Amino acid sequence: MTNSTYLSKAIILKRSRFKESSCLCRCITEDYGLLNFAANGTYKEKGPLTGVLEPFNEVDIELHRSSGAGLYYLRNAGLIDSYMIGIDYLKTLFLCAAGELMLQVNYPIEDSQDYYNLLKVYCSFLKTTTYHPFPVFIRYAIRLLKLLGVPLDNNCAGCGSSQVTAYCVSQHGFTCRACNPSQDKPYASSECSYSVAEKQYSYSDTLTLSDKTSYLVANIGNLKSIDKDMITNETLEEIKEIINAHLSSSFHKMFHLKSIDDCGKQFDKTE
Numbered sequence: 001m002t003n004s005t006y007l008s009k010a011i012i013l014k015r016s017r018f019k020e021s022s023c024l025c026r027c028i029t030e031d032y033g034l035l036n037f038a039a040n041g042t043y044k045e046k047g048p049l050t051g052v053l054e055p056f057n058e059v060d061i062e063l064h065r066s067s068g069a070g071l072y073y074l075r076n077a078g079l080i081d082s083y084m085i086g087i088d089y090l091k092t093l094f095l096c097a098a099g100e101l102m103l104q105v106n107y108p109i110e111d112s113q114d115y116y117n118l119l120k121v122y123c124s125f126l127k128t129t130t131y132h133p134f135p136v137f138i139r140y141a142i143r144l145l146k147l148l149g150v151p152l153d154n155n156c157a158g159c160g161s162s163q164v165t166a167y168c169v170s171q172h173g174f175t176c177r178a179c180n181p182s183q184d185k186p187y188a189s190s191e192c193s194y195s196v197a198e199k200q201y202s203y204s205d206t207l208t209l210s211d212k213t214s215y216l217v218a219n220i221g222n223l224k225s226i227d228k229d230m231i232t233n234e235t236l237e238e239i240k241e242i243i244n245a246h247l248s249s250s251f252h253k254m255f256h257l258k259s260i261d262d263c264g265k266q267f268d269k270t271e
Contacts, residue, residue, distance in 0.1 A: 006063040006072065008032055009080065011119060012055050013099040025053055025074075028102055029061070030116040033109045037063050037072035052077050056084040056095055056123060083123035090263065091126055094133040097259035098122055098140055104247075104255050105148060118143055131223045134231050134239075134263070138220055141243055150250040152242075154217045162218050167207045167242045169249050174217060180206060207245065213238045236263060 013034075014026040023042040028034050041047050052059060058080040063072040084092060098119060107115055122140040126133055145152045150172070155162050157173030164174035171180075209217070213235045219225045240260045247255040 004064055004066065005075070006032060006061075006065070008061060008063075009058065009116070010061050011058050011083075011099075011116070011123070012053055013103055015053060015055055023053065026103065027061075028112075028116055028119060030113055033107065033112045033115075034103065035063075035072060037061070037074050039074040039077070049074075049077060052079050054082065054084065056099065057082050058120065058123075081124075083127050087127055091133045093259050093263045094137045095123065095126060097137055097257055097263070098126075100257055100259050101141065101144060101243075101255075105144070107148065111147070114147055115144075118147060132226070132228050132231055134236065135216060135220060135223055135226050138216065138239055139223075142220065145246065148250075150246065152246055154220055163214075164217055165209055165214055167209065167245070169205050169207075169245050172246065172250065174209075175206075207238065207241060209238060210234055236260065 008029040008031040010027040010029045012025050012027050016024050018024040018038055021042065022038060022040045024036060024038055026034070026036050039049060039053055042049050042053055060076075060078040060080060061074060062076040064075050065072045084095060087095070102115070102119055118140070122136070126136055129136060142152055142154070153173055154164065155174070156164055156176040156179055157168065157171040158175055158179030161176040161178075163176050165177045166175050166180050167173070168175045168180050212230045212232060215230055216226060216235055216239070240257050244255050244257065
């Protein structure tokens with residue numbers, strides 16, 4: 001590797017048009033973390049990059065950046081795997097949700113391989129598994145939170161009980177009824193707040209879990225035990241709110257999961 005040439009494996013997370021036949025790609029790399037690069041000739045018919053830089057393709061890339069320039073430019077790319085090909089629409093949405101989460105976090109460059117491998121394993125497993133993609137995504141999110149240094153254990157943060165019935169923002173974890181009696185009041189009256197760019201945000205301190213969500217959380221380590229009937233739009237919304245609250249309160253910035261909202265719309269059609 002020279003000072004201006006960068007070689008790495010990458011998973012394409014987002015792609016947008018850049019000029020007439022070129023594109024801008026946002027990707028996670030094995031060696032350099034999250035980065036953007038421009039690729040010329042992407043939209044040319046039967047060009048060498050046709051089908052290579054699609055979202056959630058894993059590729060070998062060779063990038064070039066001139067001294068003092070901020071943007072990388074693609075020299076060569078070779079397809080390794082296509083994680084979005086051959087999967088159904090619901091799996092596609094949860095694949096996008098994983099990428100959406102990864103795009104919103106910051107981590108040291110020296111930890112790039114750990115984050116890359118986490119997403120790669122998730123993409124590979126999701127493509128072939130017969131399990132419902134929602135608990136697979138929850139497991140991925142929990143592992144990502146652990147890597148980020150803000151773990152979300154599925155036992156009670158107060159006593160270690162596996163019978164969790166609420167998520168408590170101020171305790172940064174799940175709680176059982178004995179450790180958090182305030183949960184008997186739906187979305188308890190106490191609130192937490194934080195500021196981002198001089199704007200003030202608030203959220204309920206205690207998010208009470210439905211019985212199905214409590215079951216999902218307690219059994220997330222054993223996908224075989226989770227029946228599809230336990231997965232509803234209600235459980236989806238509760239888990240989304242917990243992930244957003246946990247990340248937002250930990251890093252004092254707003255997180256969003258638009259792909260999860262789209263999953264909810266899909267659930268509405270099937271319920």
